[in-house]
Amino acid sequence: MPAPDASAITRLAVFTPLDSLGRAELITRRLADAICLGLLADGEQLPSEADLADQLGVAIATVREALGELRRQGLIVTRRGRGGGSFVRGPSPRETATHRRERLRELSVEDLRDLGDHYASLAAGAALLAADRASPEDVRRLTDAAEAFAAAEDPDRRHRTDGRFHVEVAAAAHSARLTRAEIAMQTEIGPLLWLPGADAAVGGRMAEQHHRIAGAIGAGEGEHAARLAREHVTEAIERLIELHLNLMGR
Structure with missing residues (x-):
């Protein structure tokens, strides 16, 4: 049986604005937590950098730094070109x-x-x-x-x-x-x-x-x-x- 879709409050918890300190680290931790728990599914496409920045209340540069760390951890992959973006890679x-x-x-x-x-x-x-x-x-x-x-x-x-x-x-x-x-x-x-x-x-x-x-x-x-x-x-x-x-x- 597939897992139930994330409720609105669950996704709000993942994509709400951050506290003021260590924002890139907080984004990395929050998204990594959601990926490891399966709240963001393997293969799921993340919102665009601009949308993430808007939802989280941070600059695009901060989002890029966090996504770069998630790539280094092997938790997302980024594809370029048409249909590209950042996609979740759940750990095995x-x-x-x-x-x-x-x-x-x-x-x-x-x-x-x-x-x-x-x-x-x-x-x-x-x-x-x-x-x-x-x-x-x-x-x-x-x-x-x-x-x-x-x-x-x-x-x-x-x-x-x-x-x-x-x-x-x-x-x-x-x-x-x-x-x-x-x-x-x-x-x-x-x-x-x-x-x-x-x-x-x-x-x-x-x-x-x-x-x-x-x-x-x-x-x-x-x-x-x-x-x-x-x-x-x-x-x-x-x-x-x-x-x-x-x-x-x-």
């Missing part, structure tokens, strides 16, 4: 797996628990607000994202659809800032959460959790949705800590 599973394991080795158990606390609080807060603010269309997107995860057959696809579900929860809260925070969190720790892999039992439980979170949001049960979201994240962090200890031989 092999390219990302080694990087993720090295990143996990660099973290301590305390780092992981701290990240987990932050992520769980963010996910719970987003679910609480979403239950109060979500429109029927938002709930449909959440349900579609939950079904996309349940139908995913390979680990990379499951990782992307899990991350997409959490971003859609934040988007359903109708806060671009909260959605950007969720995208950043997914990029920081989301890829690591899938390093342990997920057997059929774990994958089935996660799929059930997604549907229950979406159901609670759709029913306007904020406290219940928040508790479910927190439990969902906490379980994932515990699996990651176990893998980290195994990698470190502890």
Whole structure:
């Protein structure tokens, strides 16, 4: 099942004006986050340099600098001539797996628990607000994202659809800032959460959790949705800590 189209609030979070400092770096980071999470699909054409500059509220030269860095990172390719432009090049599973394991080795158990606390609080807060603010269309997107995860057959696809579900929860809260925070969190720790892999039992439980979170949001049960979201994240962090200890031989 294809991933649901990005909601308006999700795309707003990606293409809204930036803070005043380090603009080229911020553009690079924001677009790289969106590419790695799959919010910008492999092969998708980015807006033109002029359109990006206008949407992000920066000079064209700043956009060009950021796109140059994304090209150096191998996350976009630029084609010249008619039908040209900058196109997303999503990283392959092999390219990302080694990087993720090295990143996990660099973290301590305390780092992981701290990240987990932050992520769980963010996910719970987003679910609480979403239950109060979500429109029927938002709930449909959440349900579609939950079904996309349940139908995913390979680990990379499951990782992307899990991350997409959490971003859609934040988007359903109708806060671009909260959605950007969720995208950043997914990029920081989301890829690591899938390093342990997920057997059929774990994958089935996660799929059930997604549907229950979406159901609670759709029913306007904020406290219940928040508790479910927190439990969902906490379980994932515990699996990651176990893998980290195994990698470190502890």
